Amino acid sequence: MGLVNCDVPDDLSSTAIPFNASYTPKGKDSVKYIFAANYGYIVKLYNTRTPSGKRKIRDFCFDQIQKCILCGSVDLGYTVYECPRCGNFTIVPNRCHSRFCSSCAVKKARADAQDMANMALDCKHRHVVLTIPEELRDMFLADRKMLNLLFIAGRNTIYDIANGAKYRKSQGKKKKTKAKKRKVKKRKSPYDYKDDRNRGIPGFIITLHTFGRDLKWNPHIHILCSEKYYDTKSDKMKSLYFPFRKIRKTWQYQLLKVLSESPSLSADPEFRKLRNRLYLSYPEGFYIHAPDKLPDIGEDDMDDNDFDKLTDNIKGVVGYITRYTSRPVIADSRIDSYDVEPQILPVFKPQIISAFF
Structure with missing residues (x-):
């Protein structure tokens, strides 16, 4: 042939x-x-x-x-x-293999979801959604390279949850001892706990969504995190607790920290003012969503309102968080009809001229 x-x-x-x-x-x-x-x-x-x-x-x-x-x-x-x-x-x-194609991209999204599901640990998982306030969204739209910082901040947030208690205990012991003070070298890597030999290593998958249900620009990250982490010091798997309030404040701190350390914003006085305003406007931290249970539905039927259905379904959530990484923002099945001819629809807005009470 x-x-x-x-x-x-x-x-x-x-x-x-x-x-x-x-x-x-x-x-x-x-x-x-x-x-x-x-x-x-x-x-x-x-x-x-x-x-x-x-x-x-x-x-x-x-x-x-x-x-x-x-x-x-x-x-x-x-x-x-x-x-x-x-x-x-x-x-x-030939096929296009484009992310905008409703046939090629769906196949790739399912393959990616299967690969991620195979990597998941055999334990309970938590689906965590970390959002950013509206004041920061235009900043990421103007410079899309800054979207990479969301992954760093999300990674540091999970690592801080897994290592925070251990780190505070070690710091408390150091304060009691009369050790000589020494200068701490500024770290070059933006990843926290990277050089800690006794760190706890959590297992998680992070994906980025740049829009919400209304298709407006709304970058946020989804994290599928195992409820166990590996303790390198004891060589054991330990349970990972998700304190809701701490995650909110930790995510706020980590995101603003990586933004402050970025080359484009480190010397910007306007961003420093914005950072201070965000700490005052969001005293409880930035909004997050971290339900206790994973939704019990298939990856194709997953919707944004299905967070709170009660059972553990790793494959379904992996399919949800990866659905927009390689596929269009709307499926063909959700398009009811399309009319090529433009139409002008009159809109009536009633106005109250005067009112008497």
Whole structure:
């Protein structure tokens, strides 16, 4: 059997998509169809720049949209399989493997969820959601590289919960002894307890969601954490307690600390003022959600309101926290209908001219 591979370049953002104008994706009520129907508007947004010089659509997003539209078509490249005896052949179009594609991305998300579920320890787990206040959201939108700091702050929060009590006990013993004072070298690594030989090592998986149920920009992280951790000093597995109030304040402290130590904000006086205001505005710490039990539903049926169903289902929660890492923000099954023609709907807002009581 012969094989002919006809590929296109990976980067399509330099030029418009070379597909035929008559080509339209299958499925009118799909994300791919909506992208194709509004492709002219998407190109217009991509070519429009903000006052700061940035495009309104990032290069990565524009590439993913183009690949998503062409997924399963010969315009994205194809492979020809031909029988050397009879001459019959079949054409297999290439897939896009895009995060915006409702078919390719779902397959990858399920594979990632299965890999993470296999890594999970055979014990109870806790699903922890760590959010950031509205005052900090625009900062992460302006510089998306700062989203990596959320992982560091989340990791340090869990490590502090596992090692905080042990660390305080050791500090108390040191104060009682009359040891000579010595200068403590400033650590280069942002990861707490990294160089502690007797540290407790918790097991957890962190994923980032950059939007909420209303699809607005709302970066927050989901942590699937085991309720046991490994104590390197005693070489034993110990139970991990999740104090709700402490997690809130620890998350607040760790997040503001890594932001203060970042190169772009370390010398910014305005951020120092903002940091002080956040400590005053949120005396109980930033909002978190950490239910005692994991929801008893499948990964495909998981919704944001299903936190408090009572049973342990690691696979379901792993599927939930990884669902948006490699798939579009909305599934095709949730799109009821799509009308290409624009419509103007009159909106009546009643106003009270005067009122007498």
